[in-house]
Amino acid sequence: MRKVASRKRANSDPQFGGGDAVIERDQLVARLAQSEKLAAVGELACGVAHDVNNILQAVIMGAEIIRQRPDDTQLVEKTSKLLSLAAARGTSIVRRVLSLSRPSDRCPQSVDTSVLLVELSDLLVMSLGEGAKLTVKIGADLPRVCLDRAEFETVLINLAINGRDAMEHGGALIISAHRQTMDDADVGLSPGDYLRVDVVDSGSGMDPETLSRAMEPFFTTKPPGKGTGLGLSMARDFAERFGGALTISSAPSFGTTVTLRLPAAPCS
Numbered sequence: 001m002r003k004v005a006s007r008k009r010a011n012s013d014p015q016f017g018g019g020d021a022v023i024e025r026d027q028l029v030a031r032l033a034q035s036e037k038l039a040a041v042g043e044l045a046c047g048v049a050h051d052v053n054n055i056l057q058a059v060i061m062g063a064e065i066i067r068q069r070p071d072d073t074q075l076v077e078k079t080s081k082l083l084s085l086a087a088a089r090g091t092s093i094v095r096r097v098l099s100l101s102r103p104s105d106r107c108p109q110s111v112d113t114s115v116l117l118v119e120l121s122d123l124l125v126m127s128l129g130e131g132a133k134l135t136v137k138i139g140a141d142l143p144r145v146c147l148d149r150a151e152f153e154t155v156l157i158n159l160a161i162n163g164r165d166a167m168e169h170g171g172a173l174i175i176s177a178h179r180q181t182m183d184d185a186d187v188g189l190s191p192g193d194y195l196r197v198d199v200v201d202s203g204s205g206m207d208p209e210t211l212s213r214a215m216e217p218f219f220t221t222k223p224p225g226k227g228t229g230l231g232l233s234m235a236r237d238f239a240e241r242f243g244g245a246l247t248i249s250s251a252p253s254f255g256t257t258v259t260l261r262l263p264a265a266p267c268s
């Protein structure tokens, strides 16, 4: 908001009206553009730090499991596989950032969503730690969806962590996925088949004001160091970029349901 206001002032202030003042104004506008670019880089750095932080939480948890039960060879083998997966995800995030200047390098691909969700379940359990009891329900006949796999995983981890954080004293977190057909009456989305994923928690819920602001970038009610306020805005951006939507229903004491819809589509 502050950036827009500054630019408006520079354009309308009579002191920038003509002659040498025009050059001065152009220089000022160029400086503002530069500072906006820097702000965008700052926002990007926050987003990346957030994703990497989620991955590191999983790595810390995995390392702890191996440290506590070194003789349980099956568990050690399973956990080390998950650690490799987490590292691969980190690599993919770095690749994503490097390709930001060339957005066409993002790699949307046709994904078998039921396989993806099964693979993701273990990582989610590790990311959540103790406290939240996770159940993943995967419907039959899930559609294939065209998406960037690493981004989808990051979005679901973020939504699950929000659910966990809302359940201070523990509780049930349910992630369910199924196929949904939307018709003309369903506002905002083209008619057709969608993958619908609901992330449901039994936590504190949100009051109307929090709910109305929850998807704003940098809006957070968490203490410093606990949240950047980017999780939901990134999730919404992801859904909309792939032709879907993110919606939230929530009420204090009744918990929260975040619904992600992505169109069933082969990649073109």
Ligand SMILES: Nc1ncnc2c1ncn2[C@@H]1O[C@H](COP(=O)(O)OP(=O)(O)OP(=O)(O)O)[C@@H](O)[C@H]1O
Binding pocket: 050, 158, 162, 163, 166, 201, 203, 204, 205, 206, 210, 214, 215, 219, 220, 221, 222, 226, 227, 228, 229, 230, 231, 232, 233, 255, 256
């Ligand atoms: N499941 C939920 N239950 C209750 N409140 C929620 C839930 N999810 C989000 N919120 C509210 O919305 C705010 C914004 O969520 P968002 O995920 O964007 O950021 P964050 O969790 O605060 O930080 P970050 O995700 O960047 O670590 C949260 O601070 C919280 O107030």
Ligand SMILES: [Mg+2]
Binding pocket: 158, 161, 162, 227, 230, 231, 232
């Ligand atoms: Mg969050």
